[in-house]
Amino acid sequence: MATISDVARAAGVSISTVSYALSGKRTITASTRARIEDAIRELDYQPHAGARMLAGATTNILALSAPIHTDGHLPTHMRFVTAVVDTARRYDYDVLLLATDDDVSGIRRVAASSLVDGVVAMGVKAHDERVEIVKRAALPAAFIGVSGEHGDGVACVDLDFERAGRLAITTLADAGHRTVGVVGHPPTYLERGTGFVQRFNAGLEAEAAARGIRIDVVSPTLARGDAERAFDDLLDASPEMTAVLFHCNEPVVEAVLRRIRERGLEVPTDLSAFAACASYDTSHLAVPLSSIPLPLDQMCRIAVESALRQVRGVDALGVELIPPVAEDRGSVARPRR
Structure with missing residues (x-):
């Protein structure tokens, strides 16, 4: 060699x-x-992976900044990772995974080197420190999620979570529901400023207020038994509740559906159920749920392609929001009371 x-x-x-x-x-x-x-x-000399082959050449490596948090659902996280890798492979690119839980240390390292051509970032906060890092380094980057009000001057793609929150309430309100229980993500998501949760909640609350819908919210963790306890608290505090809206990870949904059956209730006869921004296939649940699917594969594809356009010198900045679409699987019906 x-x-x-x-x-x-x-x-x-x-x-x-x-x-x-x-x-x-x-x-x-x-x-x-x-x-x-x-x-x-x-x-046939192959330079060390840490150096560019020649000035102005590319490494054919993208970094994926994908911080892993203890309150997250790893299978969902890895679906994002896999979708990014699959798209990158179609363009003959490898992916370097940055999985530190502090969000910024890994991306600082690659921004200070010539190891990668660009970055795709997920787990985006409402005001994300990684934005300034890639901007200072003039590093091509795309964010799966929206930083700031309008993307803070970087390429962003996401589901329109605010519209999704409004659509979820609209779907239930149009079916006649006036009191809706919401099972949300753990409180730590909001504590660290997770952008998609803030946006969804803003749309949900605005539409509920406009339509006179009462919403009661619980935020269980993934700990064993926590989802069941949270649903018991929700139902006991709001006996007039006729619908439950899920905006949470799949294990919580599965646990609550089991608890609904254990309490002698049926979906949708006794209680309607709807999954918002579902990253999983709701048709495979014990009770197939009407839902707003999360277009995860589409979001990841757009982000990778945006980063690669920037690598080629094409302006690909700005925010792309994917409109939410509701799918009916029969789990929402008019309330009997």
Whole structure:
């Protein structure tokens, strides 16, 4: 296997000159660069992954900033990761996973190096520190989620969560429901400023207020038994509740559906149920649920393609919000009382 020393000897230059050609840190003459390029091709030299092959060339690696939090649902998290990797592979790109839970340390490392061509970020906060990091580094980047009110000057793609919140309430209100129990994500999501939860809640609350719908909210964790206890509290506090709206991860939905049966209730005869922004297939649940699906694969594809357009020098900034669509699986009916 050829080394950088072999390339330097073949090109008749010093090792440092080859290094400058690979990193682009210093200007070298066109004739010298041509000799180095010829030597690299003839020797089939493969530079270390941490350096760009030549100034202005690409590494064919994207970083995926995907912080893992203890309150998250790992299978859902990995669906995002897999969707990003699948899209990147179609463009002959590899993906470097940055999974530290502090959001910023991994992205700072890659922004300070030439290891990757661009970044895709998920788990986006309402005001995300990673935005300024990629902007300062002039690093092509796309966010699966929206930072700030209008994306803070980077490329963002997401479901329109505010409209999804409104659509969820509209669906239940149009069916005649006046008191709706909401099973939401754990409170820690809001504590760390998770953007999609804030946006969904804003739409939900605004539409409920406009239509005179009472909403009662519980926010169970993924801990064993917590979802069942939260539903008991919800039903006991609001005996007039005729519908339950899920905006939470799949294990919580499954647990609450079991608890509904244990309490002698049937969906939708006794209690309507609706899943908002579902990252899972609601048709496979014990009770198939009407839902607003989360277009996860579409979001990841758009983000990867946006980052790669920026790598090619094409302006791909701005916010793209995907309109929510409701799917009817028969779990919402008019209340009997």
